[in-house]
Amino acid sequence: MSTISQLALLFLGAALVNNILLTRFIGLCPFFGVSGNMETSVGMSIAVVFVMTLASTATWVVWTFVLDPLGVGEFLYIPAFILIIASLVQFVEMYLRKASPVLYRAMGIYLPLITTNCAVLATATEAAKPGFFKMNLDLGATLGLGEALVYTLGVSVGFGFALLTFAALRERLEIAPVPRLLKGNPMAFITAGLLSLAYVGVAGWFGL
Amino acid sequence: MAEWLRTFRQGIAIENPLTVLMIGLCATLAVSTLVQGALFMGLAVVFVLTMSNIIIAVFRSVIPHEVRIPVFIVVIASFVTIVDLTMHAFLPEIYQFLGIWIPLIVVNCLILGRAEAFAYHNRVSLAIADGLGMGIGYWLVIVALAMIRELLGTGRIVMFERTLIALPAGYAPPGLVLLFPGAFIIFGLMIAASRWLGERTERRKERC
Numbered sequence: 001m002s003t004i005s006q007l008a009l010l011f012l013g014a015a016l017v018n019n020i021l022l023t024r025f026i027g028l029c030p031f032f033g034v035s036g037n038m039e040t041s042v043g044m045s046i047a048v049v050f051v052m053t054l055a056s057t058a059t060w061v062v063w064t065f066v067l068d069p070l071g072v073g074e075f076l077y078i079p080a081f082i083l084i085i086a087s088l089v090q091f092v093e094m095y096l097r098k099a100s101p102v103l104y105r106a107m108g109i110y111l112p113l114i115t116t117n118c119a120v121l122a123t124a125t126e127a128a129k130p131g132f133f134k135m136n137l138d139l140g141a142t143l144g145l146g147e148a149l150v151y152t153l154g155v156s157v158g159f160g161f162a163l164l165t166f167a168a169l170r171e172r173l174e175i176a177p178v179p180r181l182l183k184g185n186p187m188a189f190i191t192a193g194l195l196s197l198a199y200v201g202v203a204g205w206f207g208l
Numbered sequence: 209m210a211e212w213l214r215t216f217r218q219g220i221a222i223e224n225p226l227t228v229l230m231i232g233l234c235a236t237l238a239v240s241t242l243v244q245g246a247l248f249m250g251l252a253v254v255f256v257l258t259m260s261n262i263i264i265a266v267f268r269s270v271i272p273h274e275v276r277i278p279v280f281i282v283v284i285a286s287f288v289t290i291v292d293l294t295m296h297a298f299l300p301e302i303y304q305f306l307g308i309w310i311p312l313i314v315v316n317c318l319i320l321g322r323a324e325a326f327a328y329h330n331r332v333s334l335a336i337a338d339g340l341g342m343g344i345g346y347w348l349v350i351v352a353l354a355m356i357r358e359l360l361g362t363g364r365i366v367m368f369e370r371t372l373i374a375l376p377a378g379y380a381p382p383g384l385v386l387l388f389p390g391a392f393i394i395f396g397l398m399i400a401a402s403r404w405l406g407e408r409t410e411r412r413k414e415r416c
Contacts, residue, residue: 025238079285118315189396193389
């Protein structure tokens with residue numbers, strides 16, 4: 001078992017130091033795709049926090065109780081995890097449409113997109129399958145369910161945080177005078193580079 | 209044959225997946241710190257993309273429209289598993305370097321996108337041309353980016369423990385290029401450069 005301070009460090013490390021978008025480049029498609037608009041970014045962020053947490057729990061349970069005991073994890077983990085995530089997203093979508101129309105309207109259209117979001121598969125794999133988790137925190141080779149959950153929450157909150165910051169910056173860029181060749185995507189990349197520079201600085205705070 | 213060549217060329221230049229369509233970015237930026245790693249990442253993508261395009265084009269008339277996405281994902285996941293196990297067995301160092309990016313090829317938007325947009329609607333020979341064209345287009349950009357980053361970031365390009373190109377000994381490499389911000393900024397400038405090249409060829413054509 002890990003202590004509270006270890007869990008807090010895990011959360012902050014996952015959210016800020018190893019920010020999934022800006023320091024690890026995972027999940028860049030929605031990062032550039034939906035960040036043109038603040039409202040869509042909010043919807044996307046909520047949907048990611050929600051789905052990522054569910055997906056990691058599901059893959060952790062399947063790996064620990066099904067794939068690993070049967071000894072087929074090494075060959076089957078890729079198709080198994082992606083199918084778990086795809087069907088999970090489908091169920092969440094159906095449930096939300098019935099149970100909470102408000103929430104469905106807020107994040108409904110982003111749910112199907114998340115199936116093929118690499119951030120979800122990456123985090124679920126890291127949380128569930130030993131050998132992919134790379135943070136240096138003395139937690140041992142495998143994460144427990146609680147640690148996996150804290151890690152996933154940290155990652156997804158970091159995702160939302162970076163996405164919202166970037167969306168706000170891009171709204172400003174719309175009215176900024178930018179050289180013609182750099183307009184649009186090239187400028188978005190350079191802005192992301194500068195933002196990512198800020199995150200690299202955070203690494204020094206925790207000595208990670 | 210003319211159509212085959214046109215489809216093939218489309219992927220490399222006019223609709224280059226990275227600089228024009230901007231899909232499949234995550235892995236590109238993350239693994240482009242080493243030319244050697246980028247080379248094999250590109251090869252893995254060419255293989256998975258071409259093979260999944262072939263299989264999907266062959267079975268396009270029997271895959272029901274409603275469940276096509278899960279079918280595509282399972283086909284892609286099988287080829288990614290082949291790459292995963294092969295690399296693990298024969299190229300352990302590169303496998304270690306690429307890490308999570310190998311399983312993440314499954315959710316690379318590039319591959320699912322081509323399956324959905326091209327292979328599902330075209331005959332096998334054209335699907336091969338599309339797979340090879342798009343794959344090689346991806347490969348060229350990722351290797352070019354890796355060459356710039358490795359050369360500027362470490363001062364030389366190393367392949368299988370042999371130095372291919374080295375800058376003069378007095379060169380002090382800026383570490384920023386190898387870090388995450390460098391990737392964003394250099395890639396942004398690369399898109400701007402490819403845009404400039406595209407515009408210049410357009411103007412030449414008009415003059416003729």
